[in-house]
Amino acid sequence: MRKTFLLIIAVLIVSTGMKAQEELLSKEVAVELALENNFGIAVARNQVEIAENNKSILNSGYLPTVTANAGATYNRDDSVIEFPGQFLENGDPRPDIVLDKAEAQRYNSGLTVNYTLFDGLGRLYNYKSLREQYELSELQARETIENTVLQLFTVYFEVARLSENENVFKEALRISRDRITRAEYAFEYGQNTKLDILNAQVDVTNDSISLLNARQQLVNTKRDLNVVLSRSLNEVFKVDTVVRFIPKLQLEDFIATAKENNVALLQQKSNTAINEYDIKISRSGYLPTVGLNGSYGWNLNQSAASAFFPGTNNETWNFALGASLTWNLFDGGGTTVRLKNAKLAYKNQEILNEQVELEVDRDILNALAIYENRLEIFKIQQQNVITNQNNFERSQEQFELGRITSIEFRQAQINLLNAQTNKNLAKYDAKLAELQLLQLTGQLLNIPF
Known part of the structure; x- marks a missing residue:
């Protein structure tokens, strides 16, 4: 028992010395690290960049296409021309004509240049749709950032809660160790029995184990936070345990403007706008397409001499301009089907608008009620700590005077410990509820942390 007790105390002293090297990781720095390093945010930013490329003038169809071409051909012929049954004037057979290495080059x-002058306004609405898709990708990236920040603070506040709990358990251990010293002195002077010393040692052992477990949980949760921050799991740090709540009037203003800032509603509006452009793009299939084209070329033919004609060089320069009109009077009904489907998709988006708006209103009201409830619980727990602190101090005085037993004193100590840990839990629960409410109002990224 004595060896176990001394081992636990030694471990606690070593771990306390290690914590002296920890640096403060503030909330602001944690957010900066998450925005810079988090993998999910990096992917979302790349998606935004892709959408930005898609909405550029280079992908709009408004620019002409220019095509260059060139070619060269080389021929070499070896031929023999015979004249069977033909004779010269002197009666001799007409000799064959042999052409060796007759070369020709081309x-x-x-x-x-081709340019679409008019395509039924399809490219205009497609260009507008691509710009709207870029806005949608930015909203999706913002949603990813908001979710990451909320995840960050969920873990950050858990680290803060466990840090405060660690201090509570350290204080409880200090008080229990003081009890051992006091019990040993009292035993030496015959004021109590050996049982009081054993009870104090049992409480020290229990408090030591609780402190060790709290520290292990703290270390594990710090690793979780390092994962969110996408940095080394062995980073050593401590967190800020100060929590500030948004003033009620400011929170009411945020709720009043939630429909203009909620990211889910903004995404739904963007989707509706994209479907509206799809209708106009489909309708453009009923209109003609007018195009312009032009060409400029050079040709050179160098032919070899033949049996009857000398070789020639033929060089040509040509320049041409043209216009074309294409009107698909009937495409088998494909355009009509696409237009009908686009209109139905737009109606679906209008239905979803109403659904999302109703769900957001519900979520905000629920989040507000949860936040107010948790904030009230936190206030009650704060008062409960004060009450239990007063009760503990009074019990400590009575215990030192010998008017209450060690069991009664221990119960007062446990009550205070539970009140303090409950208060820590209530504090961070209330703050997380506030952050969830701020996310629904679209203000999570606009407030100081």
Whole structure:
């Protein structure tokens, strides 16, 4: 028993010395690290960049297409031309004509330009749709950032709660160790029995184990926080345990403007706008397409000499302009089907608008009620700590005077410990409820932490 007790105390002293090297990780720095390093946020930002590329003028269809081409051909012929049954004037057979290494070359190059002058306004609405999709991708990235920040503070406040609980258990251990010293002195002077010393040692052992468990939970939760921050799991730090709540009037203003700032509602409005553009894009299939084209080219033909004609060089330069009109008068009904489906998709988005708006209103009211309830619980727990602190101090005085037993004193100590840990839990529960409410109002990223 004595060895176990001394071992526990030694472990606690070593771990206390290690904590002296910890640096403060403030809430602001934690948010900066998460925004800079978090994997999910990095992926979301890349998606925004892709959408930005898609909405550029280079992907709009408004620019002409320019095509260059060039070519070269080389021929070499070896031929023999015979004249069977033909004779010269002197009566001799007409001799064969032999052409060795008859070479011919052909060279060409050209430049072609095509431009769609009018396509039924399809590219105009497609360009607007791509810009709206970019806005949607930004909203999706914002949602990812908000969820990451909320996840960050869920873990951050858990670290803070466990840190405060650790201090509570350390204080409880200090009080129990003082009891051992006092019990040993009292035993030496014959004021109590050995049982009081044993009871104090049991309480020290229990408090030591509680402190060790709290520290292990704290270490594990710090690793969880390092994962959220995407940094080394062995980073050593401590967190800020000060919590500030948003003033009630400011919170009411945030709730009043929630429909203009809630990210889910904004995404739904963006989806509706995209579907509206889809209707106009489908309708453009009924209109004609007008295009312009032009070309400029050069050709050179170098032919070899033949049996009857000499070799020639033929060089040509050409320039052409043209216009075209294409009107798909009937495409088998495909355009009509696409237009009908686009209209139905738009109606679905209007239905979803009402659904999401109703759900957001419900979520805000629920989140507000939860926040107010948890805040009230926190206030009650604060008062409960004061009450139990007064009761403990009075019990300590009575215990030192010998008017109450060690069991009664221990109960007062346990009551205070429970009140303090409950208060810590209530404090961070209330703050997390506030952050969830701020997320629903669209203000989570606009407030100081």
